[in-house]
Amino acid sequence: MYTESAVSYQREFATQARGKAPKCVHIKTPCATCLARELCLPAGLTESQLERLKELFHVRQRIHAGQSLYRAGEGFAAIYAIRSGFFKTHMISEDGRDQTVGFHMAGEIMGMDGIGSQRYTCDAVALEDSEVCIVPFALLEEMSVEVPQIQNRFHKLMSRELVRDFGMLLLLGSMRAEERLAAFLLNLSQRFAARGYSASEFNLRMTREEIGSYLGLKLETVSRTLSRFQKEGLIQIWQKQVKLLDHAALKGLVKA
Template sequence: MKATVPISIASLKAACSQCNLQELCLPFGMTENEIDRLDELVGTRRKIKRQQHLYRAGDLFEAIYAIRAGSFKTDVLLEDGREQVTGFQMTGEILGLDGISTEFHTCNAIALEDSEVCVIPYGKLEELSRQVEGLQHQFHKVMSREIVRDHGVMMLLGSMRAEERLAAFLLNMSQRFTARGFSAAEFHLRMTREEIGSYLGLKLETVSRAFSRFQEDGLVAVQQKHIRILDIAGLRKLLQHQPSGG
């Protein structure tokens, strides 16, 4: 059973300071009356237990979701029955945009830990964007950021060797944690190495070897899923096709 909790504008403001949807939910320059109307837009929060689906491929597209707490992965089922991870999303980021074009979700969204999302019904978003000046423009900005991120992943998979892919992944996670106000150098990865491999187009053994190499070279310290980046400049050098050590 899906747990939903009513959300007020006061709690919405408090929760949105580190959210990628803050300019969508609370656009700059809005009047108090317009802000009050946003209670119609973000009406509920939904709690999702670890390993539970927020939505599945083929489900009717009804809403987009801002992750208020926790993290998710998205994946698709390949013809041979394997799961292909297509993305990882963390607190403050967005889920559900995959369903806009066809009105059905094209991937699965699964919680990597106990999580909570703000539910933004798409029909209400469209209606309100016609009435609140600037809201549609802000939503297009949000969508554009997601397209740019997806394009970056395509470049990653198309042009990089295994160690470069993992270095780029860790640097990307570091930047995203930093944007949320957390440490850039020390963080906990909620996904498994197998899921990282699926996302990066690498076998599990290749991911494990790359992590081991990074530890031997003094680039990172790894304790299970806990990561400490010891030499961020060294990771960046890998992406410039330069040796990381002397």
């Protein structure tokens, strides 16, 4: 049961949060920004090369919240650049375990896991209404030959995905629940900040269960740990609205 003070406090925060940001924020990103973020185009490309690159990204697709962009086992043909919205990628193992392998926001690329086997190995699900650019992979490879800079950018992109996964291996392999959650919140914060949004206040697009699936924890542990962070004054949290109050302390938790 909630304590009296907790309830009133939480309601107050909820009202604040809603006042500032509508419940379902729709992140809009201009194409140039989107491209720039992951393929780093502006730097080092000539006008004509830029034109070629834009061809790659000109087909778009809208995905409603809850819908899948692609599913594990489907034939691979394209990778996807997120223009707006929020996705999770998850895989379901032979025996039914559901593991979230990533959360993805505007400017990030999904689907590269499908290149190796020519089939996607996980499902990509929109957690809010979203829009993606469809990048036919064969076309990307063709252009990579014509414009070596595109090739190089793509290699760096995939490599960074590998490094990101190494980070997750470290998290899952050696961190305790509170460290995982602190790292998770800081990571989201940093990524929102990089897109021009508040680093200290944002809303989670995913459920506690999805957070748990990503971090190797049960939803109750996620809930409990977030509640404890709030009790200790590290964050404010009400439903999916989060406010980071003590960035330094959270960092301390991860490094401790």
